[in-house]
Amino acid sequence: MQSSNHSTSANNTNLASSEPQDHRSNAPVVKLCPHSSGISCGNCRLNELCLPIALDESEMQQLDDIVERNRPYKKADHIYRQHDDFKSIFAVRSGSFKTYVLSSSGAGRVTGFYLPGEIIGMDGIADRVHANSAIALEHSSICEIPFSQLESLSLKLPSLQHNFFAIMGAEITKDQKIHTILSSYSAEQRIASFLLGVSSRYARVGLSPTRFHLPMTRGDIGEYLGLTVETVSRLFTSLQKKGLISVDNREIALLDKEELRVIIGADEF
Amino acid sequence: MQSSNHSTSANNTNLASSEPQDHRSNAPVVKLCPHSSGISCGNCRLNELCLPIALDESEMQQLDDIVERNRPYKKADHIYRQHDDFKSIFAVRSGSFKTYVLSSSGAGRVTGFYLPGEIIGMDGIADRVHANSAIALEHSSICEIPFSQLESLSLKLPSLQHNFFAIMGAEITKDQKIHTILSSYSAEQRIASFLLGVSSRYARVGLSPTRFHLPMTRGDIGEYLGLTVETVSRLFTSLQKKGLISVDNREIALLDKEELRVIIGADEF
DNA sequence: AATAATCTTTGAGCTATATCAAGATCGTCG
DNA sequence: CGACGATCTTGATATAGCTCAAAGATTATT
Numbered sequence: 112m113q114s115s116n117h118s119t120s121a122n123n124t125n126l127a128s129s130e131p132q133d134h135r136s137n138a139p140v141v142k143l144c145p146h147s148s149g150i151s152c153g154n155c156r157l158n159e160l161c162l163p164i165a166l167d168e169s170e171m172q173q174l175d176d177i178v179e180r181n182r183p184y185k186k187a188d189h190i191y192r193q194h195d196d197f198k199s200i201f202a203v204r205s206g207s208f209k210t211y212v213l214s215s216s217g218a219g220r221v222t223g224f225y226l227p228g229e230i231i232g233m234d235g236i237a238d239r240v241h242a243n244s245a246i247a248l249e250h251s252s253i254c255e256i257p258f259s260q261l262e263s264l265s266l267k268l269p270s271l272q273h274n275f276f277a278i279m280g281a282e283i284t285k286d287q288k289i290h291t292i293l294s295s296y297s298a299e300q301r302i303a304s305f306l307l308g309v310s311s312r313y314a315r316v317g318l319s320p321t322r323f324h325l326p327m328t329r330g331d332i333g334e335y336l337g338l339t340v341e342t343v344s345r346l347f348t349s350l351q352k353k354g355l356i357s358v359d360n361r362e363i364a365l366l367d368k369e370e371l372r373v374i375i376g377a378d379e380f
Numbered sequence: 381m382q383s384s385n386h387s388t389s390a391n392n393t394n395l396a397s398s399e400p401q402d403h404r405s406n407a408p409v410v411k412l413c414p415h416s417s418g419i420s421c422g423n424c425r426l427n428e429l430c431l432p433i434a435l436d437e438s439e440m441q442q443l444d445d446i447v448e449r450n451r452p453y454k455k456a457d458h459i460y461r462q463h464d465d466f467k468s469i470f471a472v473r474s475g476s477f478k479t480y481v482l483s484s485s486g487a488g489r490v491t492g493f494y495l496p497g498e499i500i501g502m503d504g505i506a507d508r509v510h511a512n513s514a515i516a517l518e519h520s521s522i523c524e525i526p527f528s529q530l531e532s533l534s535l536k537l538p539s540l541q542h543n544f545f546a547i548m549g550a551e552i553t554k555d556q557k558i559h560t561i562l563s564s565y566s567a568e569q570r571i572a573s574f575l576l577g578v579s580s581r582y583a584r585v586g587l588s589p590t591r592f593h594l595p596m597t598r599g600d601i602g603e604y605l606g607l608t609v610e611t612v613s614r615l616f617t618s619l620q621k622k623g624l625i626s627v628d629n630r631e632i633a634l635l636d637k638e639e640l641r642v643i644i645g646a647d648e649f
Numbered sequence: 650a651a652t653a654a655t656c657t658t659t660g661a662g663c664t665a666t667a668t669c670a671a672g673a674t675c676g677t678c679g
Numbered sequence: 680c681g682a683c684g685a686t687c688t689t690g691a692t693a694t695a696g697c698t699c700a701a702a703g704a705t706t707a708t709t
Contacts, residue, residue: 262541344656
């Protein structure tokens, strides 16, 4: 189905294995090239936003030693799939991913989008099995951090333990925010909130908060927000007509962020 | 407003302070009675479901030393409120709590329910400020675990660090499950899923999975599931008419769990 | 470059759930 | 015990967003 692919969390810990026992359609057959790039946490432009926040030189070096930098993922490549054994978490270095669960009806349900500097895979920590699948939305690259090694290192580096608790805590806070959005916001509020959220996540990594490219389809956004494609599309059109955003396919410009915030907080009186 | 209350995460670390600077209406004025009960992690019947899982005697003792066992909470007492400084996490020992965020319209939004053996307060770990409020649904008691001390101790006790990572991971997995429920389930599926969820959580602590008391109102359930009170009420009635459950005010009996599961998975073909 | 597949938009009608309203029941407190 | 406030139920109606449908745009494949 594909000429190449990646090892996954379930099987790429053993880098020597060139023929991993993979039960999936697009089975990886190419061996990994860790450390092939000259990239390290120390020189990564995301290091202040990622796991290494506030680590000193030596600490960062120790973290760096357990990080594996897999070769790039093509669009639609999976990092891991639902029910795979949990072995690692992954930091997005470039590109973007979505996570989703499958409902056998085929109606996949998107559970999250991940942009550079964000961590994927924490859904597997509790049960040691991934609760969802993670797939690249575009050509992307990640850093793989074997979890057991992260645990060991966290025992030695208080800052690292602290950072990882904070990262997991942020995931919890984020998920609860979405809970509120899904349980109480109108379709228009959901879309406004989604766009502002993406905006600030791009801003976080130094990209424009007002003009950006959406890596996901309208359908993905709909699944994530509990809306249909049609509703998402209609609302993009409607927000554009109101002059709040400009839409050119997946190129979005936020023209009036303040008013978008008003939409979200409109029930707040 | 009330004759007594509790210290909160924001101010009860200093047990000596009998007059904490509290900005809330029902300000605590009674000093705490830690260790007043003969209770310890070692003899707590929940210790296999809580933070101490798989800790040995000595480890459990060390954990025990940092745990503060506050006096009971009355119905409607807050453990902490939105925007309070984050200092501790809390394990429910008995009773139950809900967490919620306020939308100034007064329409509070319930973000979670917490039963015995479950951990409250992880919403504050990332930002060091609580993102929601936690309030007792009935007469309840908790164990308070100061977070900075938990962090320190986790550096010394690998099992404790491991457990806490797992507990946070479980919270993430749970929140993502709810995401899926809210974004794709019908009202009936949400209610069925909620009832089965409560059932297995009661089973976890050794209570009946088929007959239980709901500590929360229909309105709470509605806010949590993104439904109105009326819809929740109608569905309870409807599921009862179908013979799947029996409802006597807040006393619930699950008469046909298998069929409830079918309802949830009904789109799975 | 041509074709196929996927994604997006727009319209028209439908339905699940919200909203509004009113009564019934429960729990609490004087 | 009696009464008030909170909670729950049930009915009637409204509507936001879904479903179905079809055409246009974009992207991928040969």
